[in-house]
Amino acid sequence: MSATVDAPVLAKYEMVVGLEVHVQLRTRTKLFCNCSTQFGDPPNRNTCPVCLALPGSLPVLNEAAVELATRAALALDATVQEESVFARKNYFYPDLPKGYQISQFDKPLALDGKLVIGEHRDGSLMHVRITRVHMEEDAGKSIHDRYPGASAIDLNRAGTPLIEIVSEPDIRSAAEAGSYLRLLKQVMEYVNVSDLNMEEGSLRVDANISIRERGASKLGTKTEVKNMNSFSGVERALDAEFARQVAIVESHGRVEQETLLWDADNGTVRPARSKEGSHDYRYFPDPDLPPLRLTKEWIARIRDRLPELPDARRRRFATEHKLGPYDIDVLTANPHIAEYFEAVAHAHGDSKTAANWVMGEVLAVLKNPGVPIDRFSVRPADLAMLLDMVRNGAVSNSAAKRIFALMVETGDRPEQIAEREGLAQVGDEAQLAAWVDDVIAEKPAEWQRYLAGEKKLLGVFVGAVMKRSGGRADPRKVNQLLSVRASG
C-alpha cells in the first residue's frame, strides 16, 4: 500500500467523493427508550430491557429526536417527508443487541438537500447536493484490547439517536471535502442539534471515493474509507486513498470495492475486518414502529423556529454591519460568537469597533483555556459599556484593555473597575497642563524643533505625557494643550 505516484500522473485524475456523516442528536434520552445518553458513564449503566434487546421489549420513538432531526434536515435545505419509515438493518455483531439496527431505508426522513461550500471562479455558488437525511440508532461499543482473550461490550451508546447525512458524489478534492465538513458542522452548530465532538464520536465521517481521468464522466469503482477522527484526517485519508487508486489504475490493476480503515499514524489505509461475510442487510420495514407521520403544519412550525443560518447571517453582516469578508467569516464561524458580537454591536452602536474587540480581545480569551462563550464572564452589555467609555473619553484605549482583562477575571462592570483601579481618564485641565509643562521642560531641544515645524514630534510629547500620567491622561485633551502651548 506504499504506492507512490508522481504529481503529474496524479494530476491526470480527479477524485469523486461522497460523504456519509453521522451526527449524534443531543437528546436527553435514547431514540427508543428512556435511558440516558450521557457520555462517559460506567459501562452498561445506561441500559434497560429495550436497549439490551431483552425478549419481549419494544421500541417507542423519542419525539425530541424527531424534532432535532427535522431541524437538521431543514437547515440543510432538504425536503422533510410527511411519511417516513423505520426499517431494520439486520446483521450479527455483539454490540448490536437486537441483531438489527433500527434505521431508515427506502423512505428516509428527508430528501434532496444542499450545502453551499464556496464560489466557483465565475462567482457562481459551489454546492454539494445532499441525497438524504435519515434517523437511526447507534450501536454499542466493543472493546477488544482491554481483557486478554475476551472482548468487552459497553451498551451505553446502543440506541443513541443519530442522523446520517448522505451527500451526492459532488466533491472533487480533499480540500472540498474539508470545506463541506466544516460548513456542515457550522450549520449543525447553528441549529444546535448535537455536541459535534469527533473524539466522543458524536460526529463521524465515512467517505466513498473513486477516481476517474479528468474529463471522463463515468464513475470508477468506489471504496469506503472509515475511521477518520478529525476533518484533517478525512482530507489526508482521501489524498492517500486517491493516490492508492491512481497507482492501481496506472499499473493496469482494478480497484476492488471494499471498506478501508484510515491509519492516521502511518498515513495509510488498510482493509477493514469484515463484520459479516456478506453485506446483505435484509432491510425490511420495522413492524414494531408505525410509519412516522409528520404534518405539513408541524414541519412548517419547525422551519419557522429555525435560527438564522450561517449563509443568511453572512449576507446580513455585510449589509447591516458593513463588515468585510474576513471579519464576517471570523464572527459567523460560531453562532454564539456571532450572537455575542451582535449584542455588543447593538448596545454600543459602532459595529466595526465591536467587531475589532470581539475578534481581538474576546476571541483571544476564548481561545485560551477553553472558556466556552456561553459561560464567558464578560456580558455583551458590559463590553458595550466599556466601548462607550472609550468613545466618550472616560477611559483611554490602553486603559480599556486593562479594564477588559479585569472584567474577564472578576466579571465586574467596567465603570466599577475603572473607578477602583484609578483607570478613569484624567481630563482635569490643571493636572494635564502640569504634565505638559513637565514634559516640555524635560525635552527643550525637541520642543524647539517642534515649534520650528517638525510636526511629527507631537506624538513624542503626547506619548511622554501619557507615560507620565500612567496612561490616564485624555490624549485628545493633551493634543489640544500642546497645540495651545505651541501657538501661545
Next chain:
Amino acid sequence: MTVPGPSAAELARQHAAGTAPATRSVEQAFARAAEVNTGPSGLNAILWDDREAALGAAAKVADLARQGNQPGPLAGVPVVVKDNIATLTMPTTCGSRILEGYVSPFEATVVTRLRTAGAIIIGKTNMDEFAMGSSTENSAYGPTRNPLDPTRVPGGSSGGSAACVAAGIVRVALGSETGGSVRQPAAFCGIVGVKPTYGRVSRYGLVAFASSLDQVGVFGRSVEDAAIGLGAIAGRDRYDSTSADAAVDDYAATVSETLKGVVIGRPREYFPDSLDARIRERCDAAFDAFRQLGATVRDVSLPHTDLAIPTYYIIAPAEASSNLARFDGVRYGVRAKAATLREMYADTRSHGFGPEVTRRILLGTYVLSAGYYDAYYKKAQEVRALIADDFQKVFDTGVDVLVTPTAPTTAFPIGAKSDPYEMYLSDIFTATANLAGIPALSLPIGRVDGLPVGGQIMAPHFAEAALFRAAFALELALGEAAHR
C-alpha cells in the same frame, strides 16, 4: 369431561365478598393440576409454577376484600400464562432451550393488567418453541397432551394454556396468536379462545415471533370467562407503539339471547368440498341456531383465502428471522463455548433452537435476501392487503360477523403430522384473521368421535363486542349440544 365449578366471574364475586378466600381457589387449582398431572409425565401442560408467590398474591386479594376494597373483575381468579409472556417470578423460555433458565427482569403489560384486575398467575404453560407450530409438539420440554384424549395433541402453539382450561385447572388463560395459536387449540380442547384485533392488546413483554401478526389471546372455559379475561388486558399501552387507542367495551355485558337484525356471513371458501362432512354438519347446526336466534345467514366470498397460508409462511418467518436474531448467546440465555465469535453464534443457535424454529429462520432469511425481497416479501405484503380487503368488502355490505369452522380437523394424534407443510395447513381457516388484523373467536359447537369441533366467528377491526354478542348467543342456544 365435564368440569364443575364456578365461573371466573362467580369466583371473583365470592372472593370480593369474602364468602370464599382467594387462597382456597389457588390451592384448588394446584390440587386439580396435581390430580390431572400437568407435569412432564402427564399432560406436560405447565412448565413452571410458583405456588408460594401465587398464594402470597391470593392472600393480598383476600386482605383487600376484607378491607372492603374492590379487588378487580378477576379478584383471586387463578390464571395460567403462556411461556412467551414475560413474568417476574417464573422463567420465560418460550418453550426453547436457548432461553432455559431465563427469568425476565420486567413483566409484560398483559401480566400487570391481569394482576391489577386481581388475577393470580399460578404457572407458565408449555408451547411450541417460540410459538412456531400447531400442536405443541415443538416444545424443547416435550409435547403437551390433550386432556380429552392424552394420545392426541391439544393444538398449538398455545396448547399448554388450552389444556389447563380444558382440564379444569383454571377458567381463564393467556395464549398468543400469530396464525391461529389460540383459536385452533381452543377448538381442539373444546373451550373458548379469542384473538383480539391487532393493536387491541399490548405486545410489550410478549416475546416476538412475527410482530405484525402477534397478538395476545385469551382462553376461557366459557364465552363469559374469555370476555372478562380480554376486558382485563385490552387497551392502549404507551410501551407498544402498535397498540391502538380504541375504546374498550364491556365484553361481558354483550350477553344477548337474541341476534335479531344481525347478518352472519358464511364465506364459501371456508367450506370446500374437501371439508370433513361431520365438521360441516356441526357448522350447519350452528347456522341453524343462529337463524333461530333471529340472525340472517348470508353466503359470501373471500376470494383470496387460498393465498393465506403461503402469504403467512413468507411474512411470519421473515419477521421471525429478524426477531430471533437477539438470541445470540451474548447477553442472556444459553451460550455455546467456541473458539471464535462466528462459531459461538453458530453453535449457540444450532443447539439452542429446535428444527422448526431453524427452518423458519432460514426461510425468513431467504425471503428477505437481496434479489428475493421483491418476489417474496413484497409480494406477500401485497397479497396480505388483498386478503384484508376481502374482509373489508364483505363487512361493508352489512355483514356483522363471519362464521366458519376453526380448523379443518379435530385434534390429531401426537406424531401424526411429520410433514411440516401438512402441519401448516392446520391454520388454513385461522391465519386470515391475523393477516387482516381482525378479531376472531373460536367456541365449541359439538363433537366428532368424541373430539371437540370449534366454530370460528370473525368481526371487523375493534368489533370484539359483535364477536362476543354472537358467541354468547350461540353458546346459550347450543347448550350441552356444544359438547356432544
